[in-house]
Amino acid sequence: MQNKTKGMLLTLAGGTLWGFSGTCGQYLMQQKGITSDWLVPLRLTIAGFLLLLLCFFKQREKVFSVWSTRRDAGAILCFGILGMSMCQYTYFTAISASNAGTATVLQYIGPVLILVYLSLRHKQLPQPTELLAIFLAVLGTFFLATHGNPGAMALSPWAA
16 A cells, blocks of 8 residues: 555544544543543553553564653653643543534644744744635634624533
């Protein structure tokens, strides 16, 4: 299989599984009373353990090499705590406040904020296609949150 095809299939699978996990999370929180405070640490711990186990069987000698330098170890811890954990926690908390679809749309507004930040930092306007993407993302979020009525929120106050 060509790398491009493999990459597209893996990307499609990743997005599909992300959506499926959100739906499963919504079910667990709404039907079983589980909270994101409990769910997120559990899923990240299990996922981390499974990934380490897989890496251990594939490349046993390299599994813990990331901890060999302070800089790499610090970067991994920073990403794990501030990146992955916070991303997962806010996503599942948004699901508990609204639903999986709304939380997914709100989660995908993050790249817009990054693009705006980078444009300001580099003092450079985004490309026309990037401006169109920003506009459509903000417009879609507006319609999701208000159903087209700027005077009323369609989301619960806690989700907004």
